[in-house]
């Protein structure tokens with residue numbers, strides 16, 4: 001299975017000083033215009049294509065010289081809306097498979113096989129074009145923080161859409177170029193049924209009444225049967241379901257982890273998970289990238305097959321809740337783009353712990369598998385950080401032995417990667433541990 005295709009533009013590495021960093025963001029569209037952009041399926045369009053994309057693609061082509069939209073419009077066949085609209089392909093996997101060398105997983109898989117010893121050095125920053133649909137409550141400063149770019153840059157990329165600073169209208173699509181992975185929301189439609197009311201619909205769709213009102217320009221609360229309501233949701237419309245146990249289970253409507261900035265898929269892994277797993281991963285890596293904008297890149301290994309079930313050589317990874325992540329390594333071992341045997345010499349304890357902590361703090365982690373020797377390194381690191389003994393005991397088996405009760409367990413082979421298992425998603429009643 002190939003990971004979904006997403007345009008990948010390698011922007012030049014931003015200089016370290018913040019001032020120059022900001023300038024670099026303003027230049028991102030130029031880099032796209034100058035041929036920096038290889039392609040441009042925005043994050044919001046990674047799923048199934050929506051209707052009306054063709055028109056949007058054209059509309060964008062009319063825009064001003066420096067607008068990144070124009071660059072894409074000119075390229076025509078590379079415009080995500082147009083291209084997808086024409087092809088009418090609903091399976092992103094298929095469309096991407098054709099493009100071959102642009103599939104990050106594939107590309108890196110090939111690289112990994114040839115280049116046995118990557119040259120040390122900082123990672124190349126990937127910048128992705130996102131399509132952010134404004135929702136009620138969004139502000140420029142919030143978006144700037146979430147996407148890790150200056151508010152001014154967002155304004156500049158969307159000059160016509162943001163007429164007055166700070167005023168964003170719900171439903172408006174913004175272009176944002178970011179090197180932080182973000183779980184993008186897509187527009188979905190709900191058709192009102194007889195007897196429906198706003199609060200019941202809002203509850204069923206897991207949005208607020210205010211969200212529905214703003215997205216649909218509703219003044220009052222009267223609805224007509226068969227009326228169409230727009231709303232935004234993270235992930236695909238067809239909800240996933242995790243069925244059975246991780247070692248004897250399956251996955252319904254498995255969601256493919258999209259390519260994105262800040263992470264790489266290593267060597268052709270199976271990257272399907274529950275909607276919740278994918279959301280947690282993107283948001284978790286996003287938090288890590290906001291904290292450490294210069295990385296390193298997170299290596300994402302196998303999740304599950306699209307339908308779950310046996311995934312050799314793993315015992316688990318069957319129900320969309322398991323994921324392998326690379327450890328974080330010191331700068332002189334960078335870039336690390338596939339799983340690397342990890343030890344006291346090469347591990348970056350601060351960043352490894354930081355990434356783990358981000359996931360643990362979500363409260364959605366069921367179990368973590370980490371080699372006992374690496375548990376010791378993390379344990380000693382946290383003792384030095386004055387973390388309470390009672391907390392350490394809940395977290396680690398070390399020093400109580402490999403059979404001890406703890407969230408983080410020793411399982412053979414986990415010196416290459418951390419294995420995270422998420423809890424059963426709420427509502428997945430057939431999911432088991």
Ligand SMILES: [Zn+2]
Nearest residue numbers: 314323324419
């Ligand atoms: Zn694993």
